[in-house]
Amino acid sequence: MKIKQFLISLFFVLFALTSVVQAGGHPAPATDAVAEESAEEKVYQPKSISELMGSFWETTGINAIIDIDDGEMTAEPAGPSAERPMTWFESSLGRIIMIILVFILFYLAIAKNFEPLLLIPIAFGGLLANIPLAHMGGEHGMLGVIYNMGIANEFFPLLIFMGVGAMTDFGPLLANPKTAILGGAAQFGIFGSLIGAVAMGFGLQEASAISIIGGADGPTSIFIANRLAPDMLGAIAVAAYSYMALVPVIQPPIMRALTNKAERQIKMGVQRKVHRLEKLIFPIVVIMLSMLILPESTPLIGAFAFGNFAKESGVVDRLSDTMQNSLINIVTIFLGLGVGSKLAADKFLVLETMGIMIIGLIAFSAGTAMGVLMAKVMNKFSDEPINPLIGAAGVSAVPMSARVVSKVGSEERPGNVLLMHAMGPNVAGVIGSAVAAGVLLSIFK
């Protein structure tokens, strides 16, 4: 009851004051209202109820999909100047295909647990991007706002990389540093597929953007695709995350084909204990090296090293914790939706997408193969035995790939746990891909 009194007196006071004061005060609001209304009346023509229903029908999605010649424009975050009219395919059948594809991605993410953290936001972004008339990927649409906020300027992939850095433990690499070489060999996945992409007819810059899928690293792929071939961003990101999820399917046959049973049964020694200072200094060493050799790679490696340094410093745990949790989660949501905007039919359903899918698969396979072969070579020349399987982990796809290695290893010889040995090449593969990315950027600078 007291509440009611409050409200009534609030009304009363407001009304009394405003009406008294407005009389002698500023008359603008009234004129504004009139002006606005006349503007409205110009815009809005009275319609009969059936005309109103008819014009409503024009705004439905059913009509947009059925009507072939509606002249809908593509949605571009860069604004209307970058837009073009959609073809009839893009505005009708294309959307349907893309929505089916989105449902397949949902199925894989939920039922098969394929990289759901990225695939669900990407696929949902793709769903939204294919809604007719809503123009959600445009400059003022939700997806376009997100795209301009953090993808066009490459900010979100770097923040993800920062969080991944804060989650990464370089201990296994520091304990057995020479396994880093395996993370280098696997980058053949990038450069080998680059040749393949050129052979397939892509230009050099596009081919480079596609080949980065072989880096098996999400943020790096998005970063490079955005720089070198932004039109292909959606296909490249989807390919990268899909194949990362398919690592348990793609890698084992290649690993088995290139090794014999004796090699796969090799046991590796216990890793030495790594000093805390080694872990602390390591990100600094990496960033200094990339500064000296390859400044183009420093955005990626710098963000990664910052996250790792913050974690290993041990004095800013609340920041490191934020990088690993709320910040990376927020950015993951936005990054996924923003990338998903590139799954609009007019951007995704082009012939290039087929090529990107094929080259991505080649890249993963080539990287795996070269990693295993290099591990075989190293095993020959090393004092300590090296199980060639761990070379496959060099593609990165952290930590899926290392787990696959461990699984295959223990199948061949129960009790042989290779996980920690595979983590070395695995994290080295992340650095290797960032370096490879830097080389590609420096070429096209």
Next chain:
Amino acid sequence: MKIKQFLISLFFVLFALTSVVQAGGHPAPATDAVAEESAEEKVYQPKSISELMGSFWETTGINAIIDIDDGEMTAEPAGPSAERPMTWFESSLGRIIMIILVFILFYLAIAKNFEPLLLIPIAFGGLLANIPLAHMGGEHGMLGVIYNMGIANEFFPLLIFMGVGAMTDFGPLLANPKTAILGGAAQFGIFGSLIGAVAMGFGLQEASAISIIGGADGPTSIFIANRLAPDMLGAIAVAAYSYMALVPVIQPPIMRALTNKAERQIKMGVQRKVHRLEKLIFPIVVIMLSMLILPESTPLIGAFAFGNFAKESGVVDRLSDTMQNSLINIVTIFLGLGVGSKLAADKFLVLETMGIMIIGLIAFSAGTAMGVLMAKVMNKFSDEPINPLIGAAGVSAVPMSARVVSKVGSEERPGNVLLMHAMGPNVAGVIGSAVAAGVLLSIFK
């Protein structure tokens, strides 16, 4: 002591290096300093201490409020071109009225627990927006920066909606789907009050923006107000949240007036168990329907469905958790402050505000009444008994309205728990309002 040595040697090294090197190096800093200083001297005229005090007095807020003719400009996030001089009322008495209003909102939020999560940031934003001379709602002010970041482009309301989606359980609606119709009937609150607003003299577009208060849904109201009548955003948002908080006062008398005791005592059966897959597919069904029927509603429904889908998928709990917690909290703070910037006296204290308040109350009442009446009709024709009280929950105002229904129901018949049955119309009301919002947008597109 070691620290001191460090500092001293740091000083020494820096000093030695910079002074030696600067001698032969780049002389710009020195000239810069000179140039800057001369610029300063032009700007800054030496003053006697009493002149200094006098000019300080000019910058105090007391002077700004007392001095009638100071030509202060209104603060607009769109920048100086959108600004106009304040009237004497706006720059003096108006501010005082608004500050009193803000204190009333604080009181209601804290002592009465009226939607404090939104009212406290909004009211505090209003307090800051009414500070003289600080221009905090302007392009470079804190509130203006926030406004441009996420309200002018409607990003924040959508993120809130995403979080609300991730918090919503559609189980009760899925268990008894026909109660969704009640969430439709209650949208009469929107369209009935639209007629009222036009009758009161508002233009069609403004009337539509105001009538959305009847949707009883914060983000939807802000989204639509921003599109159709941005000048009224403050009043509409405050009205929407205030009446949502007042639901326990507004609804029960209407509910009792339109039903007889026997109806209010109706017991409803136990709800069936809902399959997990139903919950998972539901957000997809909603988004597909809105795509087909009403693409204009897809930003709102899409964000809502994304949040719900992420939660129900069960594979991205860390994202869903972030949507429900850190992300929605951060955005709530910003949204509140940004909306509060529209409580500046020059924007809020116009005659229209009175009309908005009155129409808002009509809208809530009309929505409640129509929900109850529709439930009575459904009870007549349904096999299972339907307690007409649950129709009131169709206005949304989740979950306050469902709770009010449950409270009234158990007062009429102790032990009769209607909460779960009221949740169905309640969440359907959210969808219904978003659809209604889409219709309004499509009309004025």
Next chain:
Amino acid sequence: MKIKQFLISLFFVLFALTSVVQAGGHPAPATDAVAEESAEEKVYQPKSISELMGSFWETTGINAIIDIDDGEMTAEPAGPSAERPMTWFESSLGRIIMIILVFILFYLAIAKNFEPLLLIPIAFGGLLANIPLAHMGGEHGMLGVIYNMGIANEFFPLLIFMGVGAMTDFGPLLANPKTAILGGAAQFGIFGSLIGAVAMGFGLQEASAISIIGGADGPTSIFIANRLAPDMLGAIAVAAYSYMALVPVIQPPIMRALTNKAERQIKMGVQRKVHRLEKLIFPIVVIMLSMLILPESTPLIGAFAFGNFAKESGVVDRLSDTMQNSLINIVTIFLGLGVGSKLAADKFLVLETMGIMIIGLIAFSAGTAMGVLMAKVMNKFSDEPINPLIGAAGVSAVPMSARVVSKVGSEERPGNVLLMHAMGPNVAGVIGSAVAAGVLLSIFK
């Protein structure tokens, strides 16, 4: 196996549909590809492998540091128009000095625990800003994006202040309000060092920006530096945080020099219990006062008061919790990196930096001294005894300074706990600095 089938059929469907449809459809992608490629060929000239290696060498950081005359431009977040060519010193030796300085900051933060939450992000930002060729502080670089997002518009310092407000307990100040005067006296650190800075040759505006270091408050320093002398932001921020970390070294000798043993042994009474309403109303009183006296200080005080009010209201704990945790952590990371971008050699290694360091030390010392002296005077005229040591806490540097007071006090007289009594001047010092900042802004408005 089912996965493989899925993938294959996905490929097939996509390929069939797109190739069939593209034939009759929109031919743009193909022409696009051709156009893009020809553009590429213009850009990219075929090179022999040794030419390629050579041009790669040009992009290495080693070359950039060695090569004196490479005409690299400074990185400016405001874009290319604000850039100028680097001197040879800035692009070579200067970088090395700055990187060494960054390592010293890392050492102090990690080994000595000197304000690590800010110094680690700032120093890492400084490391990234000094990487040759990467241009990370430029308009499109990671640091430049951050700078433009929240430092150029002063948004981040205000968010930090909001979080600090939500963490601050004004109970001790409310229990013994007259100790607030000590927080005023310590602001002599600001204005005394302002005279010193002018005497040293700085212009009035620059001198004001530097003197704010005496406020011993991070966000206030960054806010004011950004307004009055953005070029000096890096040096001012580093000085402010470094001296705040050095409070346990700087303050005790001054405290002991200005007091006798009897004074230092004074015991202070038990504080009265503070009513919850007092805490709730206090932030409102502060904001109203600053509105009336000094609107220029309201961005800082307003943000601070909002945070504190949200906490004390007790009804928006989830927002207050977010301000104190995920939001302030995220902003701290960004603020640090953004400020760090001002540690680029071309911005930091100027003669002014030496002056800033010296004046900062003077400011801290002068503030401490005046706080202690004022406390001595108050002790003479007060009914209740006041231990002059607590005056030193008036510089703010919350809560380090209050702890130092408590430590010195209990050394002089075991069991004499001054902590709560020192917290009063300590938090008053925060308000005092914000007021002083407002005065400086109002002078140069």
Next chain:
Amino acid sequence: MEEVNLLAESFKFMILGMSVVFLFLIALVQFIKLQAYLINKYFPEAPPAPATPVANTSEDENKRVAAIIAAVSEFRKNKS
């Protein structure tokens, strides 16, 4: 300002709006019924509560939230 035609227009808006809202929700109700029928026919849930492994996992996950550190290390797996 009170012109008759504006009132008439707003009345037509109401007809249109309420029709679309009801159309939408009726369609939604039908789809919900259809999916409930199909799902419960083709994917019947086993009688006891913790039957399906997926729902089970989700439950476990919720429990794990209490001890976030453990859950976080679990989640790290999904990042690369």
Next chain:
Amino acid sequence: MEEVNLLAESFKFMILGMSVVFLFLIALVQFIKLQAYLINKYFPEAPPAPATPVANTSEDENKRVAAIIAAVSEFRKNKS
């Protein structure tokens, strides 16, 4: 650059600045005293802890937060 009038100006700034700071804080002290007087006169807190319902809710909440605040207070050191 060392001009006498700049020094004089900065001295005047000091006079102005310290005056305003003291003025502000003295006013603040008076308001604090006034509100303490008024609040404790008109809203006296009942002797036992769970007296007023509002304070009670707040107390409960405070207890729940107590663990957090205690733990966080360590971290507060580094913030200002």
Next chain:
Amino acid sequence: MEEVNLLAESFKFMILGMSVVFLFLIALVQFIKLQAYLINKYFPEAPPAPATPVANTSEDENKRVAAIIAAVSEFRKNKS
């Protein structure tokens, strides 16, 4: 589009890229070995776990964070 010179260029890219990647990682390996040697020589870790005070602090901090997180998760119940 299949011009021979593009293929040749991409082959050269491969040579350059793989060289730089290996160069980088080999340098990295050498630095890791060097730092491991230097660190374990000049800062040998004491045998028992909680040896260095810094690491100790970090452990405490982790424990404290655990307490916060546990408390926060408790607190989440109040969220709406």
